[in-house]
Amino acid sequence: xxTRAFRNYPFVPERHAAQLPALVRGVDRQRHSVAIVGGGIAxxxxxxxxxxxxxxxxxxxADDTVCVGSRxxxxxxxxxEILARCGALKAFLAKGLPWTGGRSFFRNAEVLHFSMxxxxxxxxxxxxxxxxxxxxxFLLEAAQESGLxxxxxxxxxxxxxxxxxxxxxxxxxxxxSYGLSADWLVGCDGARxxxxxxxxxxxxxxxxxxxxxxxxLALRSERATERLAWFDPPTNPGSTILMHRQPEDIWRIDYQxxxxxDSEAAVRPENVIPRVESHLRxxxxxxxxxPIWISLYKANALTLESYxxxxxxxxxxxxxxxxxxxxxxxxxxxEDADNLAWKLALVIxxxxxxxxxxxxxxxxxxAARENxxxxxxxxxxxxxxxxxxxLMRTAVLGLAVEHDFLRPLIxxxxxxxxxxxxxxxxxxxxxxxxxxxxxxxxxxxxxxTLFASDGVHESHVTDLLGPRFTALYFTxxxxxxxxxxxxxxxxxxxxxxxxxxxxxxxxxxxGSAGCAWDRTGRLFPMYGAAPGTxxxxxxxxxxxxxxxxxxxxxxxNAIAHTLHASGSHSKESAQ
Amino acid sequence: xxxxDLDALYGELCRTLSExxxxxxxxxxxxxxxxxxxxxxxxxxxxxxxASARHCxxx
Numbered sequence: 001x002x003t004r005a006f007r008n009y010p011f012v013p014e015r016h017a018a019q020l021p022a023l024v025r026g027v028d029r030q031r032h033s034v035a036i037v038g039g040g041i042a043x044x045x046x047x048x049x050x051x052x053x054x055x056x057x058x059x060x061x062a063d064d065t066v067c068v069g070s071r072x073x074x075x076x077x078x079x080x081e082i083l084a085r086c087g088a089l090k091a092f093l094a095k096g097l098p099w100t101g102g103r104s105f106f107r108n109a110e111v112l113h114f115s116m117x118x119x120x121x122x123x124x125x126x127x128x129x130x131x132x133x134x135x136x137x138f139l140l141e142a143a144q145e146s147g148l149x150x151x152x153x154x155x156x157x158x159x160x161x162x163x164x165x166x167x168x169x170x171x172x173x174x175x176x177s178y179g180l181s182a183d184w185l186v187g188c189d190g191a192r193x194x195x196x197x198x199x200x201x202x203x204x205x206x207x208x209x210x211x212x213x214x215x216x217l218a219l220r221s222e223r224a225t226e227r228l229a230w231f232d233p234p235t236n237p238g239s240t241i242l243m244h245r246q247p248e249d250i251w252r253i254d255y256q257x258x259x260x261x262d263s264e265a266a267v268r269p270e271n272v273i274p275r276v277e278s279h280l281r282x283x284x285x286x287x288x289x290x291p292i293w294i295s296l297y298k299a300n301a302l303t304l305e306s307y308x309x310x311x312x313x314x315x316x317x318x319x320x321x322x323x324x325x326x327x328x329x330x331x332x333x334x335e336d337a338d339n340l341a342w343k344l345a346l347v348i349x350x351x352x353x354x355x356x357x358x359x360x361x362x363x364x365x366x367a368a369r370e371n372x373x374x375x376x377x378x379x380x381x382x383x384x385x386x387x388x389x390x391l392m393r394t395a396v397l398g399l400a401v402e403h404d405f406l407r408p409l410i411x412x413x414x415x416x417x418x419x420x421x422x423x424x425x426x427x428x429x430x431x432x433x434x435x436x437x438x439x440x441x442x443x444x445x446x447x448x449t450l451f452a453s454d455g456v457h458e459s460h461v462t463d464l465l466g467p468r469f470t471a472l473y474f475t476x477x478x479x480x481x482x483x484x485x486x487x488x489x490x491x492x493x494x495x496x497x498x499x500x501x502x503x504x505x506x507x508x509x510x511g512s513a514g515c516a517w518d519r520t521g522r523l524f525p526m527y528g529a530a531p532g533t534x535x536x537x538x539x540x541x542x543x544x545x546x547x548x549x550x551x552x553x554x555x556x557n558a559i560a561h562t563l564h565a566s567g568s569h570s571k572e573s574a575q
Numbered sequence: 576x577x578x579x580d581l582d583a584l585y586g587e588l589c590r591t592l593s594e595x596x597x598x599x600x601x602x603x604x605x606x607x608x609x610x611x612x613x614x615x616x617x618x619x620x621x622x623x624x625x626a627s628a629r630h631c632x633x634x
Contacts, residue, residue: 377582380589388592391600392585398631408578409585 002277006269007218007290010248011133013065018154018173027179028171032058033348035169035182037157037195040067041132042316042333043188044139048086049341051146052467053497053539055348058182059143060155060171062189066140070216070293071132072330073246078417078442079334080124081462081541088142095134095247098125102227104410106397107234112410121446121522123460127414129225129246132330160185160198160312167311184344186313188333193318199309203321205302205372210383211257212297212324213266215276219251219289227412229382231397235278240382250292253279254324256383267294299323299379303368307336307361315340320368325378328371328415335418336364342467342539351495352563359425367418378413417442420542427536427558431548435528436535439543443472443535446526449517451508461523462541464516468497469544470537471555474529478508478515483552496559497539505531538562 021028034050036043039061047057075096083089101115116126143149158170158177167185171178187195196203228243230236242254253276257266265271272294280289303320307313316333340360346352384390400406419441420426426439437444443461450459464470471487473480480502491498502508502515505524518524527535534550535543536558545558592600612621 377586380586384589386589386593387597388589388594388600391592392589396585399627402627402631405581408581 002274004269004273004277004290007292009068009131009133009216009250009292010218011131013068013133013137015064016151016153018064018175019152020173020175020178021152021180023178026177027181031166032056032180032182034058034184034186034344035060035167035180036186036188037169038187038189038193038316038318039063039136039140039151039153040188040190040316040333041072041135041139041330042318042337043186044136044143045082045086045334045337046186046188046315046341047149047151048088048139048143048146049082049337050345051143051148052086053341053345054148055341055345056148057150057186058180059149059151060157060169060180061151061153062156064153066133066136068133070214070252070295072135072327073129073131073244073252074327074331075128075130075135075334076327076331076415077122077124077126078415079331080128081465082334082338084124084462085338085465085467085541086142088138091138091141092128092130092135095138096128096130097225097245097247098128099225099227100126102229102412104229104231105233106231106401109401111231111397111400112407114407114411116414117416121444121460121526123445123447123462127327129244131246131250134247135330157189157194160195162198162309162311165311183348184311184313186315186340186344187318188314188316188337190317191321193314195312196304196314196318199312199314201304201306201309201314203302203304205300205321206376208299208301208323208379208383208385210299210379210385211261211263211266212254212299212383213257213272214293214295214297215253215255215272215291216246216293217251217253217276217289217291218249219280219285220249220287221245221251221285223283223285227414229412230279231393233279233282235282236275239275241279242382251289254297255279263296267296269294297324299325299383301372301376301379303365303372305365307364308357313340313344313357313360315364319364320371322368322371323375323379325382326371326375326413326415328375331415332367332371335367338540339364345467346496346563349495356563359423363420363423363425366420366422370418371415374413374415381409382412425538425544425562427545427561429546430554433528433546433548435526436546437527437543439545441543443537443541443543444526446518446523447520448503448523449519451513451515451517453513459516464501465537465539465541466499467539468499469539469559471498471500471550472503472527472535472537473500473550474503474505474524474527474531474533476504476531477506478502478504481552484550484555487552487555491556491559496563498559503529 034057036059104112156172161168166183225245230241240256244252300321315336322328421440532549
């Protein structure tokens, strides 16, 4: 019998002490603007994103460390863009392993070699593998560096009471309990969220029966970073096996349990190790390996119908549980945080009405449903829920070797940014556009040359975004009308973070700081733009409105509409 | 037919087979094959498809 000694992850989490704030009659003396329950990916991402708008928050985390064990490992390009806007991407890029595609095998034959959308216009890879403990550590470090995030460890949130102007929660720590008041409470406390329970909201959807064993292991291998899948492999007949490389010679292997297999027995090392061993030998890995972590996974496809109840907001796994296939779990947590932060910041600043937060719920519930639709298809293929799916999958896999048209059915449908095409916030698309992102979708990436006060840089469209509304103004040679020139100042004077960026078709004259040049000539056609075109982008990089010939008034009205639009209605204007 | 059509039809076929159950699925597929033969309309094409279905990777 094969036995293997367990090893630890090459990561030792820092343990954080509990702390009590200064109390007045058992209540935190400080009233908080935003309290975030849960210091995981969604919670830290929320805190970090809020900090980028200058909003303070306190994070209440039940544990004393960042997570341990086998959790999320894939970060999408969209999540990387969000991290970049928060100024936190550098550490992720330094440690993570970028990848662009993968391969699937049926028995001995390769039946799919897929690539995620990637071309010379991109600055970031479509996907990066990084263990969740690193993701959380880097988020935590960036949040702390901002000086606006206070993390309280070993702090378990108990009773939650809503008040007219905020929320009062009870916090239990090993040093004692206390009350805490906040204007807003964001529940990022995962699948068993207490905030969700306090809001009286229920997850709805489907739970799948198929079970996967997830094994993290240490192995030195030259194999590339890509997503690998084996259906019915000769060494594990009837099983489906997935494999991913993680940094520091850690590998993840997932395999599906056979129908009727006892899950308690299935995760025992004596049953896991031989299966992993035979798989590694089949694919030609001869080196020693060691198991690190074994867990069991069952797919859930669930979401709340609303992520807001007055002063309570839900994000990440507390709001939705998405099957792992297609890596939409942690990545949708980043997108929730990105969508929520700018809206909450503008409401707190008094610039936007509270109803802007309803659009957070409407847009992210819509995104969750889109994510569930895609990941459900992946799950039905990876883990067939009934006889029909099983039979048809076998037919597809057998035919796909020679019949290319069936291969898309095997594609794991990796996460893509969701477009909020029906969002109530969307303004209009005015004039004829032959190309370019429509209102509600995310800005398209393109290289450009940026003329900044500190010199000339090779850059990209997504580098131009920041914690503010951004107007991309397409010009022939970096000229701008007087009204547009004054717009930035005027909007900022009313508390609206905004920046106008000129995108010049011709090399702009020296000294045009803050202007970018379409060096490759690809940007104008990609956006269907001519001199005078404006794309107005939300702080999260989604297009708010666009005009073939834009004006300062148009931009001002579109922003005003956003700040006071109700999330419960669809937009009236046509695209 | 575009990719999303294939996707949707695949799902509908899977669900239909599950609904009629394992015992009745072969008959359903046989009926479907006969109906498809009529639509294909070309005897040589039908023979080639039958051969492909028979000799695919899993035999």
